Structure formats: structure tokens, C-alpha cells
Amino acid sequence: MGETSRFATLYTEDLGKLKITAKGARRIKSKFGAALELMSEIDAVFYVGKTRNIQTLSECSLVMDPPNVTQDLQRFSLANAALEMVDKITIEGEPNRRLFACLRGVLRGLQEVDVNQLEVLFWYFELRVLDALGYRPELRSCTVCGAELRVGLCGFNVIVGGGVCRSCGDGAYQDISFEGLSFLAKLQALPAYRREILPKEPICRAQIRKLFQSFFAYHGLIVGNLRSLSFLESLDRDYIGSR
């Protein structure tokens, strides 16, 4: 492979995750131009070899510029966390159009939501990702007995896949307030990644972060922390020990 070639990972609507090489992409007058920038949305034509792990990019054109997040560390880190998450939970060559829509939605959303909606947007993305993978958590009623969850009498159990009332929890639940579960239930019901409809952050952020982390870990999707979120933790003491 020549020194002017460039490797990249694409998440595509039709073919899922693909590793590609773009020959000559590092030349000043490359035909790929700026289309291969991180987070940009492109139309790509490539040769798919059945026996190769890395496909060869033939042509590409920019559909949408990368989201305008590079000036803000939290927006940029969350955008990277979204990419990192999709990379970790997918294997090459398995398309998932809903997951593609999730990624597109969160990257667009991160450049326009207010500061106090940023983490909420990321949680919304996580809920949508779980939907797209078939792991939708139950957040309104007890996952075991179906009773409506009530203030002070509920928790979350990753094994049964949702909220539980205290009598069904049998000690195997993690604490989350009724407010936290209700907040997530409302978020789960929202139709889009838009600033106008996203609520502001609730008080119980640490419980919600822990809930997502244990849910993704239980299903073997992401074990440990996402690198980009660890980076945010190292900067923001509010994140420390809570994710």
C-alpha cells in the first residue's frame, strides 16, 4: 500500500460497517477531496471483494459536511463517543438502517441542541440504539408483574430488561429513582433528535449513566467505558465515578 493511501472505517446504510482504503487520498489534489473527513456523510462507490477485509474506495462525494462540533469539547467528545459506540456494537458487513439513522441523527443533533440538552441527546441516542438492536428496555411498568411503577418503589434490573417494582426486584436491582425512569420513558417516546422537543437534564444523572453502562455491558455490547466518555470524565468532576 502506497504512502498516499488512507484507511478509513465507514458506517454505511446499505452494507453496515466497512473498512476501506482510498488510494491517493493523502495527495494534495486527491479526487476524494475533503469528503473523507471524520464524521462527514458521503456517497461512496467502492469495489467489494469477497475475500478481502478491506474494500477499495473508487469514488466519493460529500453529502453533508461534518457536524460543527469541533469548537466545543463536550459536543466533540459525545460525537466521538457515538462513533465509538457504533464501531464497538457492530461487525463488518451487517447493515442496520435504524442504527445508521441513529448515528446520523445524533451527529446532526449535537451541533444544534443547547448545552443543557447535550447529555440528554446522547441518552436519547443510546435508547434508540437499543431499539435498533432489539434490546428496548421497559421503563413504564414493572417488567416482571406489569404493575405501574410508582414513586419510591422501583428499581432497574438488567437481567429482566427494565424497571421493576420493589416486590419483584428480589434484591437484584439497581437503584434508580422513579423520576429517572419516568424521564427515560418520556425520552424513549420522542420521535426525533430535535432541540425543540428534548427536555433538559434531570437531577439524577449519575443513576441514568450507571443504568446505561450496566445495560450495555449485560448484553455484551460495550464492556467498560467508552474512551471518549472517559476523556470527558477526566475533565469534568461531575462525571467522575458515575459512568
Ligand SMILES: [Zn+2]
Ligand atoms: Zn412487579
